[in-house]
Amino acid sequence: MAPERIAGRIGGVADAVPGGPGGSARPLHTRPVSWRGGFGRVYRATQASPVRRELAIKLLKPGMDSEAVLRRFDAERQALARLNHPAVARIHDAGTTPGGRPYFAMELVDGVPITAECDRLKLPVAARLELFRAVCLGVQHAHQKGVVHRDLKPSNVLVTTVDGKPQPKIIDFGIAKALDEPLTSDGAITLARQVIGTPRYMSPEQAEVGNADVDSRSDVYSLGVLLYELLTGTTPLTDADLPGSDWTGLAERLRHTVFPPPSSRLRGAARARAEQIAERRGTTAERLRRAISGDLDCIALRALEPDPSRRYPTAFALARDVERSLAHETIDARPPDRLYRAQKFVRRNRVSVGVACVIALSVLAVAGTEFRTLRRVQAEGRATRAALAEAQAVTDFLAQTFTSIDAEGAGAELRLADVLRQASSQLDRGDAFGASVSLAAQARLHGVLGISYWELGDWRSAEHHLRRSASIAEQLGRELTPLQLQTMMNLASLVYERGDPSAALRLMREAEPGFRRVFGPESDRTLGFLGNLALMTGAAGEPERALDIERRVLSARERVDGPDAARTIGAMHNLAVRLDAAGRHDEARELLLEAVARAERALAPESPERVLVVGELGSLELVRDPASAKHLLRQTLASREATLGPEHPRSLHTAYNLALAHYRLGEHAEAAGLLARVLACVPGRLPHEHPVSLGAMNMLGVVGMHAGWALLGEATAERLVATVRDAPLHALAPSHRNDLALVLCTVEPARLRDMDLAELLLVALVSDAEAHADPDLYFFLDSLGQLRHAQARYAEAITAYQRAINLTPPERPDHRREIEAHLALTLAAHRVNPIDANAEPE
The missing domain is CATH 3.30.200.20 (Phosphorylase Kinase; domain 1)
Known part of the structure; x- marks a missing residue:
């Protein structure tokens, strides 16, 4: 325009x-x-x-x-x-x-900076937190649209009055990112055309000269600074801490400075200054320190973590913890110390009989298992006495738990998921512990709940408890116990399932020496651990090393367990997966056929290992023999739904693969039905960024484009577009952004299309690919051509297609034919309607 x-x-x-x-x-x-x-x-x-x-x-x-x-x-x-x-x-x-x-x-926002307005109105801490939470939700909204502020500070968060109530308004959203040019004004700085922001509110990664890896978590850090200031009247980094005119040391200073908790900053302030700050919050200095100490200290410091991976992952997660603090609920940022548990116990209800039983039985089972393991693997008397003391503490806890059950309060029958949910809440609040229960017992319980949630497919809750268990184990500061090692492996597996194999591999390599030392080099636990290690090693880009580990594991399994044992068949599955990933498809198929034959001979139909190898063979046959794949995947899906339920992530993964088989066979209606089932579980059971979620969104678009959107139905199409819009698009790989942009610009009915977002994604993809000589440029140009066609900007579409054809690699004639077909459609449309929508009217 x-x-x-x-x-x-x-x-x-x-x-x-x-x-x-x-x-x-x-x-x-x-x-x-x-x-x-x-x-x-x-x-x-x-x-x-x-x-x-x-x-x-x-x-x-x-x-x-x-x-x-x-x-x-x-x-x-x-x-x-x-x-x-x-x-x-x-x-x-x-x-x-x-x-x-x-x-x-x-x-036009006729407002006052949020800190000044809160002081003017003498808002108490709770009211300030409500305003701050609203700011976080506004920032989250922008992040979901792919916009990062990069200069959040009080002067860019103004407060106006709406219906007699204060309402925050964030201004200047994205302007710094839009320009990315040298600026100087009131502390806004630019170095080498790459650093933009205000030093006191800037994250370490943003302050680093030449660092282009600044994402939405940088805004989370700035929100942490703003929260700190709302609570204490000062920023963590004071003017005295700032360098003079030399900004080169700012990133290093931010990365290594340990800021005091907000309550400590108040405690260290001069008496008159502390009273002045408290008076602006409608209270006294002592009461203000008590109000901030604890939850709010932890929330602020987590948001201010120098390492982005240790901060809140999103502004919404920060807002949720603030909301939990206001409601006197457990926060994610708070370590589970005894005082915290006692405080939450005063504020919350007593445990129900279902929760007490789940916790009690979990503690009893895992305590007995670990005690026996410790007696076997630890020869020293000190370790044995410690295990006996922990067992006695658990016994005392069980006695107290069962004698305090309110039988009448148990109510109706509870599902396992409901009981676990209540047990989780009870454990986090600390109501279930007496003073005699050790940290080791707490680590056990969190580990048991984490594993239980993982098996139920609730990965968020599983990660919460597994990380708590690992954190407590780290506090113990002693040699890793069997349970702690198992927890580290389970946490690594969960991180892998959520799509971060590199982080998972780091956890596994940290635990590997402990597994070999504690359990022995060829024990069942160590071999199971090595199988998972190989899986993550291959996914992290080390295929040959992964193959070597898998072969050694299979050899040990056949020697220790026998050729037809369930664990040996599981090891065959793992090696086949690695071979397939390395491009050695025929070897993988032969090994899986042998594994299926052994499983059918030696294992029950519902055996997990038999289900596993049948499902993997089905996935492998998708390209070679989709009819055979459909038969195998139907068996696998029926078994998994019967044992795990239809919404378990493993069931959803199998449903997605079965949909691919139907699609390859031209059975589009069946494929669409299965994909819609998967989509309905996003983000409830699968996060947006999970490979199965992304695959389902993409394949629904493919089915719609090739078989007609009417086949999906308007309700599914609406849900598809809404799910794509809610996905963290800026954090996805380029290929996934490309696929989802195509969904947005081709979906039917046309009123559901979001051309603006599709254009934003595709123009950026093409621009980045051109700048970095990306070999996938032709792929993105083809998608841009489809967008321009949908916009009736035919001349631009033709240009994009022609460039894409010229750049298509010779080894991809199938892609070239597809792009040529797109070009033919656009040329035909242009002949029928030669008026280009982008042409200037005369």
Whole structure:
């Protein structure tokens, strides 16, 4: 769209601001300048039509009109225009003046910085947290749209009054990212055209010169600084901590400085200053310290973790912990010390009989198992006495638990999942422990609950308990016990299932020496551990090493357990998976056929190992023999649904593979039905970024495009688009972003399409691929051509297809034929309707 049209829609902006025709310096209706700085100036203006409203016109300073800036500016404004949240100031329009200077036309926010307004109103801590939570949700909304702020601070979070209540509004969302140019103003800094932000609110990775790996977690860090300031009246990094004019050491300082908890910062303040801070929060200094100490200390410090992987993963997770703190519930950031458990016990209800029984039986079972293991593998009397003491503590706990059961309160029969959920809540609150129960027993319980949740397919709860168990084990500071080693392996398996094989492999390698030392080199546990280690090693990009581990495991299994043992058949499955991943498909198939033959001879039909090898053979046959694959996968799905339930992640994975078999056989209706079942479990049972979730979203789009969207039904199409929009698109691999963009621009009915988001994704993919000489550029150009065709911008579509054909590798003639077919469709459409939607009207 031409800049003149954009300016005209705003109502004379281009003529009224500096740099417009005549170079006048007259703001619309002459208002005082409300802000100036490194970006330029902000003018207060009134839009006359089509809707009369007050606007803030942000005109960028001269010199920010290079071709590169304007390209980024145009791409970013498309993302910003999609933000629609009560806590985010809307951007109504954007463009360039006839003089070439970019501008934003934003919602005018007559507000005060959040810290100043909270102090003026003397808001107590709880009210400040409610405002802060609203800010977090606004930031999360933007992150879901692929926009990162990168300069969150009080002056960019204004508070207005709506219906008599304070309402936060985040301004300047994405402007720094849109420009990415050298800036200087009021602490906003740029180094080597790559560092943008305000030092006191900046994450370590953002402060690092030349670091392009700044994502939404950087905003989470800035939110942590803002929370710290709302609580204490000061930022973690004070002005005295900042370097002079040399910013090169800022990232290192932020990475290695240990900030005091907010309550400690208050405790260290001068008495008069502490009372002044407390008075602005409607309380006394001592009461303020007590209110902040504990949960809020932990929440703030977790958000301020120097390592992004240890922070809250999203702004929503930070908001949820704030919400839990306000409701006196367990927070994720808080370690389970006894005082914390006691405090939560006072605030919460007593344990029900179902919860008590689950915990009691879990403790009894695992305590007995570990005690026997410790007696066998530990020769020293000190270790034995410690195990006896822990067993006695568990016995005392069981006696106390069973004598305190409220039989009448047990109520109706509980499902296992319900009981586990209550047990988890009870354990996190600490109500289930007496003073005599050791940290080791606590680690056991968290480990048992983690494994139980994992088997039920609730990975989020499983990870929570497994990480708690590992954290407590680390606190013990002693040689790893069998349970701790098992917990480390289970946690690694869970991290792998969630799609991070490199992180999983790090955990496994940390545990490997302990497994060999404690259990022996060829024990059942060690061989099981090595099988998982090989799986993760291969997924992390070390295929030959993975194959070597799998062969050694299979050889040991056949020697120790026998050729037809269930564990040996499981080892054959694992080796076949590795062979297939290495491209040695025939060897993998022969090994799986042998494994299935052994399983059918020696194992019951419902045996997990038999189900496993039959399902893997079915997956392997998808390309070679989809009819055979369908038969095998149906068996596997029936077995898994009978034992695990239809919504378990393993059942959903099998359902997805069965859908692929149906699709390859041309049975599109059956494929669509299975894929819709998988989609219905996202994100409840599978996270958006799980490979099965992404595969289901993509394949539904493929079925819709090839067999007709009517086959899916409008309800499934609506759910598909909603799920794609909610996915963390900015964090996905380029191929996944490409696939989901195609869904957004081709879905039927057409009213469901989101062309803006599809364009944002595909233009960025093509631009990045061009910049890095990515061999997949042809693939993204083909998708961009399909988008342009859907937009009736046929000339651009034809150009994109022609470029894609020229770049298609010679070894992919199938891709070339597909792109040529797309080009033929567009040429035909262009002949029928030669008017291009992107052409300027005369």
